[in-house]
Amino acid sequence: MSEVKYSKEHEWIKLEGDTATIGITKHATEMLGDIVFTELPEKGSNVDKDGTAGVVESTKAASDVYTPVSGEVVDTNQAIVDDPSKINEDPENTAWFFKLKIKDKSEMDSLMNKDEYDKFAKESS
């Protein structure tokens, strides 16, 4: 069983066992506009909850991507580096950013579920 949660920085996180897949939400892509550049964390590196773990740039501006939980980067999605427009097309599925082997599952507790996030996104836009 997997659960998807959301952060206030507009990332989604899907946990399967102790592996978390992280990407940015559709709402985030709508705010950013056309994404034309992506930078991902290095495989094998460690990232800390709420720290920067990548960059996306639209034609307008650069934005940091944060990780909602801590862990070791075990995989990154080269497809979105080669063609960043994939992020606009399918942000919450095939255009994931990186996978983490997470350290502390309880870090998931403070994140929002889908209903809470949808409400948050609506209020913050």
Place this chain on the structure above:
Amino acid sequence: METKKTSLYQLHQDNNAKFVEFAGYQMPIQYSDGIVEEHKFTRNHSGIFDVSHMGQLFIHGSEDLVNDLEKIFPLDLKKLKLNHSKYSFLMNNYAGIYDDLIITKIDNGFLIILNAACKEKDFEILSKLLNNKYEMVLDEKRSLIAIQGPKSVEILNDVIKGVEDLNFMTGNWFLFNEKKVYITRSGYTGEDGFEISVENELADKFTRKLIEKGAKLIGLGARDTLRLEAGLCLYGHELSKDKTPVEANLKWAISKERISKGDFIGSDIIIKQLNTGVQKVRVGIRPEGRIIAREKTKIFNQEDLHIGEITSGTFGPSVNGPVAMGYVENEFSKKDTKVFLEVRGKKHPANICGLPFYKKNYVKGVN
């Protein structure tokens, strides 16, 4: 100060525009298609730009006016034919650029198109320089609409017969709904196109006609990527009071005859710079990877010395890669010079390149 709205505000809203405040106006940054699609649509079809925030300055007067304006602008205005346009700049005594502009000879005077952020100040400067001798109107009753891209001539000619006969950088009065509109064949995207000065009351109706014929509204976001690919300067980025036309690599826009006379504001500095060279000069820069180097990015040479700064940088949808312009020390301004751009603490390789990044004739029909 309350932000102003152009006469097309409702039309922008009807087309799901995202708005941004620009030079005191609520302007559309993009519509639902997004910047990349809007950019490509302009290159391949026809894009409509609301540039009504720009200043339309009408100055009336005869021979004296021409003489007085020649003291201000480095152009052969005496030789400028009726309905012909030139690109120029308003400079201070040190040849620093207050604004860049398009000046067109019209009946009994000139029409000058000014940048939105500069127009009030330009008006003051020009009034002072001309000693209030002439009738000057910064016309807020007219909107300015640009239509740009390969299909624009066909579309506009369908709405206003005869515009197809205009040559590049010329204009004329035409009629729309029995009202006079002034149309020039010009623009700022690197595409064939027109700019139409139309009364505010008719702007919405006129623009909807263009949309009916297949043109689409394009926001300021794509206007910026289009002009950058075309290697064109933007005031506040490439151009400012601290830059001269020689530094900005715009000496082509200065009349040789006027330089030989040296009798316009800032001419002594320009002549000196033309003779002895400048320290820094505007260049085109292409990062080697996909990294985007934005305004204020520092530029380094191969020995890691700081040699300049980026003034505009983005992703160019038609060149399908990052593009930038900036100022570098003269000795590093040659084409193909390798430089490094510092983005988020890392130095990324890039090359100095010729401008424009995008040339119409080379890529016709490719996209």
